Amino acid sequence: MPDRQRRLADVSEGALLAELFPLLRGGPALPVGPGDDAAVLTTGPSTVATTDSMVRGRDWLDEWSGPGDVAVKLLTQNLADVAAMGARPTAVLLSVVADPQAPADWVVEFARVLGERARSSGPQGVAVAGGDLSSAPTGVLVLSMTALGDLEGRPPVLRSGARPGDVVAVCGTLGLSGAGLALLEAGADPHGRPPGIRTSCLEHHLRPTAPLAEGPRAAEAGATSMIDLSDGLLRDGHRVAEASGVRLALEAGALEPHVRSLAGAVGDDAALECVLAGGEEHSLLATFPGEPPEGWAAIGLVETGGGVTLDGAPQQPRGWDHFAS
Amino acid sequence: MPDRQRRLADVSEGALLAELFPLLRGGPALPVGPGDDAAVLTTGPSTVATTDSMVRGRDWLDEWSGPGDVAVKLLTQNLADVAAMGARPTAVLLSVVADPQAPADWVVEFARVLGERARSSGPQGVAVAGGDLSSAPTGVLVLSMTALGDLEGRPPVLRSGARPGDVVAVCGTLGLSGAGLALLEAGADPHGRPPGIRTSCLEHHLRPTAPLAEGPRAAEAGATSMIDLSDGLLRDGHRVAEASGVRLALEAGALEPHVRSLAGAVGDDAALECVLAGGEEHSLLATFPGEPPEGWAAIGLVETGGGVTLDGAPQQPRGWDHFAS
Numbered sequence: 232m233p234d235r236q237r238r239l240a241d242v243s244e245g246a247l248l249a250e251l252f253p254l255l256r257g258g259p260a261l262p263v264g265p266g267d268d269a270a271v272l273t274t275g276p277s278t279v280a281t282t283d284s285m286v287r288g289r290d291w292l293d294e295w296s297g298p299g300d301v302a303v304k305l306l307t308q309n310l311a312d313v314a315a316m317g318a319r320p321t322a323v324l325l326s327v328v329a330d331p332q333a334p335a336d337w338v339v340e341f342a343r344v345l346g347e348r349a350r351s352s353g354p355q356g357v358a359v360a361g362g363d364l365s366s367a368p369t370g371v372l373v374l375s376m377t378a379l380g381d382l383e384g385r386p387p388v389l390r391s392g393a394r395p396g397d398v399v400a401v402c403g404t405l406g407l408s409g410a411g412l413a414l415l416e417a418g419a420d421p422h423g424r425p426p427g428i429r430t431s432c433l434e435h436h437l438r439p440t441a442p443l444a445e446g447p448r449a450a451e452a453g454a455t456s457m458i459d460l461s462d463g464l465l466r467d468g469h470r471v472a473e474a475s476g477v478r479l480a481l482e483a484g485a486l487e488p489h490v491r492s493l494a495g496a497v498g499d500d501a502a503l504e505c506v507l508a509g510g511e512e513h514s515l516l517a518t519f520p521g522e523p524p525e526g527w528a529a530i531g532l533v534e535t536g537g538g539v540t541l542d543g544a545p546q547q548p549r550g551w552d553h554f555a556s
Numbered sequence: 557m558p559d560r561q562r563r564l565a566d567v568s569e570g571a572l573l574a575e576l577f578p579l580l581r582g583g584p585a586l587p588v589g590p591g592d593d594a595a596v597l598t599t600g601p602s603t604v605a606t607t608d609s610m611v612r613g614r615d616w617l618d619e620w621s622g623p624g625d626v627a628v629k630l631l632t633q634n635l636a637d638v639a640a641m642g643a644r645p646t647a648v649l650l651s652v653v654a655d656p657q658a659p660a661d662w663v664v665e666f667a668r669v670l671g672e673r674a675r676s677s678g679p680q681g682v683a684v685a686g687g688d689l690s691s692a693p694t695g696v697l698v699l700s701m702t703a704l705g706d707l708e709g710r711p712p713v714l715r716s717g718a719r720p721g722d723v724v725a726v727c728g729t730l731g732l733s734g735a736g737l738a739l740l741e742a743g744a745d746p747h748g749r750p751p752g753i754r755t756s757c758l759e760h761h762l763r764p765t766a767p768l769a770e771g772p773r774a775a776e777a778g779a780t781s782m783i784d785l786s787d788g789l790l791r792d793g794h795r796v797a798e799a800s801g802v803r804l805a806l807e808a809g810a811l812e813p814h815v816r817s818l819a820g821a822v823g824d825d826a827a828l829e830c831v832l833a834g835g836e837e838h839s840l841l842a843t844f845p846g847e848p849p850e851g852w853a854a855i856g857l858v859e860t861g862g863g864v865t866l867d868g869a870p871q872q873p874r875g876w877d878h879f880a881s
Contacts, residue, residue: 262602263712267799268640268784269606269705271712274599277587281594282649282702284690315593324607326651326700363700365609371693375651375700377607377686380594387588387596459593474592 239338240331244364247335251362254342257350258358259321270360272322272379279318279380279387283309287372295421296437298337299344301374303438304511306348308461309378310357311513314446315459317388318380320353324361326375331366341374353443385450393456393475393518399531400523402445402515404435405464405489409509410497411436428496441513445526449517452524457517463508467516468539469548475518478536480543485530507541508549564663565656569689572660576687579667582675583683584646595685597647597704604643604705604712608634612697620746621762623662624669626699628763629836631673633786634703635682636838639771640784642713643705645678649686653698656691666699678768710775718781718800718843724856725848727770727840729760730789730814734834735822736761753821766838770851774842777849782842788833792841793864794873800843803861805868810855832866833874 239247252265263271285291285305296304310320325345327338349357360379367373393399411432415421421437424430441459449457456475458467468479486506493502517523518533539546564572577590588596610616610630621629635645650670652663674682685704692698718724736757740746746762749755766784774782781800783792793804811831818827842848843858864871 263641263714267712267714267716268637268782269604269643269703271641271707272603272605274601274603276599278597278599278603278704279594280597280647280649280685280702280704282651282686282688282700284651284653284688284700286653286690286692288693289691312593316588316596318594322605324605324702326607326609326702328609328611328698328700360605361607361702363607363609365611366614367611367698368613368696371696371698373653373690373692373696373698373700375607375609375653375688375698377605377649377702378594379603379605382596387592389588389592391592457593 237335238332239329239335242335247364250339251342254339255346255359257346258356261358261360265359265361272360275381275383277382279313279316279382280377281309281312282375282377283312284373284375295415298341300437302341302345303348305374305376306345306352307439307441307513308511309376310352310443311441311459311461313378313380314441314443315457315515316380317385317446317450317454317457318382319355319447320357320378320380320443322358322360322379323349324377325359326363328365328367328371328373330369330371332369333372354447383447388450388454388457390456390458390471390474393471393477393533395477395533395535397455397518397520397533398523398529399479399481399518399533400527400529402527403442403512404514405486405512406493406502406505406509407432407435408439408511409505410493410502413497413501413505428492432493432496436511439511439513442515445515448524449515449527452519454517454519457515460512460514460516462510463549464516465507465539465546466548471516472538478534479531479539480534481531481539481541483542485528507546562660563657564654564660567660572689575664576667580671580684582671583681586683586685590684590686597685600706600708602707604638604641604707605702606634606637607700607702608637609698609700620740623666625762627666627670628673630699630701631670631677632764632766632838634701635677635768636766636784636786638703638705639766639768640782640840641705642710642771642775642779642782643707644680644772645682645703645705645768647683647685647704648674649702650684651688651700653690653692653696655694655696657694658697679772708772713775713779713782715781715783715796715799718796718802718858720802720858720860722780722843722845722858723848723854724804724806724843724858725852725854727852728767728837729839730811730837731818731827731830731834732757732760733764733836734830735818735827738822738826738830753817757821761836764836764838767840770840773849774840774852777844779842779844782840785837785839785841787835788874789841790832790864790871791873796841797863803859804856804864805859806856806864806866808867810853832871
């Protein structure tokens with residue numbers, strides 16, 4: 232990057248905040264927005280809250296992901312957790328911990344896309360209610376987000392409510408993000424976007440979307456359990472199975488269309504692995520006492536027992552562990 | 557540190573979370589605690605939300621601050637922002653971004669003290685409603701917190717409501733944290749605690765307390781503006797003056813007891829500077845249309861004009877800017 236590029240250290244905190252605030256404005260109206268000691272939000276009787284972070288070099292690589300990509304991914308992974316409780320996402324708060332030598336324009340573009348995407352997220356848009364800027368050691372960039380949501384009077388949908396006889400269903404794609412990651416690792420150009428499944432995989436990995444409105448819809452349709460697929464169908468399926476004290480019996484035939492559509496991008500074997508264990512998909516997995524609502528695809532049944540099976544064969548949880556060596 | 561010490565990388569994320577959860581439990585009951593996609597909190601019609609981070613090597617030094625000190629400071633600075641809106645702090649969410657080679661016991665002790673202090677914070681205790689663990693580059697430890705509060709039906713107390721004729725008042729200490737920092741920089745032993753003002757300064761710098769219950773009390777008493785003193789009386793006073801379009805006319809005589817009590821620790825000149833510009837005090841500054849309530853000390857008057865004066869002499873804002881070089 233050219234040396235005359237504006238660095239965070241060249242801008243006072245006040246000037247930077249003055250530049251960022253207008254980019255982050257919009258979404259549902261807040262009684263008090265960012266800028267005071269705290270923001271004020273209008274809330275229902277039950278508020279859902281979750282937090283998730285992204286670290287440069289660990290959760291994204293600058294060679295693959297620009298500031299807008301990182302904004303979309305951070306927002307999606309937080310809001311999907313809110314939706315997976317059956318809540319409507321309402322607001323996020325953001326903490327940016329950055330090397331003062333980082334380009335100021337990275338942060339500005341990050342904020343621009345974050346604001347834009349937040350305003351159009353979920354059934355009624357999401358407000359950026361607060362933020363914090365701190366300086367970090369050389370090369371470090373850590374982005375932490377907290378997301379809040381409104382249950383709108385509904386009880387939350389937990390991981391622990393699946394009951395034998397329920398239908399296991401998924402809303403959204405499976406394996407696209409994992410396949411996109413495999414393509415990037417194999418040298419695919421993150422900016423080359425010819426139409427086709429390879430591009431869909433790259434796009435979903437770099438700028439994932441989540442079916443946010445489907446979380447509240449599933450809750451209204453009587454979902455007994457729900458989880459955001461962030462660590463892979465098997466690992467997240469195991470979480471539901473364990474929390475509910477049941478077995479999720481998945482049917483390979485129901486996953487076949489997902490596998491087939493990915494095979495053209497990564498080959499047959501990798502396609503199955505992406506569908507079963509690919510992370511960062513942010514689709515929703517839920518169980519229903521009967522037919523799942525429109526837009527949801529049945530992929531198995533809840534049985535007595537434990538763990539996850541595929542056509543009856545027990546499956547080990549596979550996926551990401553943040554600190555294991 | 558001995559090499560056989562347990563590192564984060566030696567523990568699976570699941571095992572670490574299982575160790576941390578019981579330490580963080582307690583405080584106000586949550587309908588759903590940490591462990592699902594998100595926590596569920598019982599909320600009033602208006603929720604206050606704020607976020608603040610601490611970075612190892614920037615916001616604390618391991619030579620001076622242990623994990624419990626960092627836990628108390630992070631909690632206090634977040635909860636003071638909630639109280640400064642006139643809200644009762646209810647819950648926090650925490651993001652830990654750590655080098656996998658960091659000692660696991662640092663994180664465990666941090667969580668133990670955080671849970672203990674949260675349970676006893678504010679009028680009704682504070683719940684740790686959620687958390688996230690991510691791995692960071694070598695040597696990096698970033699802690700980001702979001703704090704939530706309940707306005708209990710009161711309107712929020714903003715920085716912008718001070719009106720000419722109001723009384724300027726402070727609740728809590730002034731300059732202790734700044735003096736504590738000066739003592740540490742001059743080589744004081746952070747663990748040597750003979751009784752006296754020097755120890756009070758060190759303790760308030762390392763483990764600050766904030767008058768959390770006084771935020772809601774001030775709101776009930778009709779406070780027209782309020783702010784948490786995190787960046788110094790002058791800088792934060794300027795923020796109130798600017799947001800309200802008024803002048804804060806401070807009286808040196810009213811600050812004199814604070815200066816005198818610090819003089820024994822850091823000398824006369826430094827004592828005045830600590831009272832005026834010392835950061836991280838987390839006392840509350842507010843304006844009232846008449847006499848401030850008990851426990852608050854009047855330190856000046858609101859006048860027409862702008863800025864902050866001391867016995868009529870204009871004072872420049874002085875304090876901390878995170879990115880200025």
